[in-house]
Amino acid sequence: MQYTTPNSKIGTIFETTQDELEVPKSGSDQILFVSIIMLMIFGILAVFSSIAFFAQMHGTTASKLVTGHIIKLGIAFFVMVFVSKINYSVLARFSRLGMVISWVLLVAVIFYGEFQFGARRALSLGIISFQPSSVGAIALIIHVAVLLHEKQEYIKSFKRAFLPIMFWVVITCGLIAVEDFSSAAVLIGISVLMMFVGRISAPQIFGLILIAIIGGAAFVTSSAERQSRITNYVTQITNVNNTHFESGSGYQAQQAHIAIAQGQVFGVGVGKSTQRDFLPAPYNDFIFAIIAEEYGLLGSAAVIIVFTIILFRGIASVARHAPDVLGTLMALGATLMITLYGFVNAAVATGLFPVTGLPMPFISYGGTSMLFAGLLMGILLNISKYNQNNNIRFYNG
Helix, strand or coil: CCCCCCCCCCCCHHHCCCHHHCCCCCCCEHHHHHHHHHHHHHHHHHHHHHCHHHHHHCCCCHHHHHHHHHHHHHHHHHHHHHHHCCCHHHHHCCHHHHHHHHHHHHHHHHHHCEEECCEEEEEEECCEEECHHHHHHHHHHHHHHHHHHHCHHHCCCHHHHHHHHHHHHHHHHHHHHCCCHHHHHHHHHHHHHHHHHCCCCHHHHHHHHHHHHHHHHHHHHCCHHHHHHHHHHHHHHHCCCCHHHHCCCCHHHHHHHHHHHHHCCCCCCCCCCCHHHCCCCCCCCCHHHHHHHHHHHHHHHHHHHHHHHHHHHHHHHHHCCCCCHHHHHHHHHHHHHHHHHHHHHHHHHHCCCCCCCCCCCCCCCCCHHHHHHHHHHHHHHHHHCCCCCCCCECCCC
């Protein structure tokens, strides 16, 4: 990857303008754009198939819920296109303010949040309900990118570079982990990778990983529910036929496995899922299992391939050929946030990971996750406009 020198743009992010990038602006990346459209289409079909039982339990119809899902996708699409037209360096100017706001929201949700799946994860502001962990995750990704960009001249310094970055990472991930351990774990993993690419020294990165392991162990042991998930996961991989799953908290994983097994190669057909009536949250946390059941190995593999394309394109093209360190790191963080959520959701459904509760971006039913996924993709598309080596474009911005 190409890095700017200390005498050029490092440390001047708040003075950077579009003209200073010295890279011709062109259209956004077509492959990324089309990939997101494909995920949205998959999401509409999967939600329509999986939400009927949920609608019946709540006295409404699947059509109404799917219509609401399409509206939310439309809003996320609008956010993505709108943000793609905003120079990423402009967003970076407000990274510290974003961090402060996210901390306030994360503290508020601990005391005043609404319970979702046994934890306080959402804040309700009248007719609007959202998850502050999503705000905190995006704010941290942008701010870590800004700090790494600003500190490139002395990036190996423990006191001047590593500690200031650690301050924001540890506190933010700690606040998120109180009620959403899975999101915090993914976020700290992304932060570690960004610091590695940003040239933080290896011993310091290992120190952060050690702190993350110790902190993660403390959070797991402090919660009976988290311990139960780990125990059931271990039981699941050591004794598949254990009857404990029939009534215990491993029930979700077992029903997901049944759905995937029934799908085989070609699936049972669109709208013909039977496990949607047995799986808790088949429209969200376990939506990949419904896709695998109805579309089989081919359909589920297609979803994974699309996420893999986004991962490869976002890193190998957009991040690698960004015009500065800031663009590289913001593109890396945004790409990892989108794709890791997708991969983890699929891994949970297939039994590779313990149950986490992470949605699949642009596919799972919901509002907050889609909105912020759209924002992340908008950032990635904007950075791709300044990629001199990207010859595949879609629209002009």
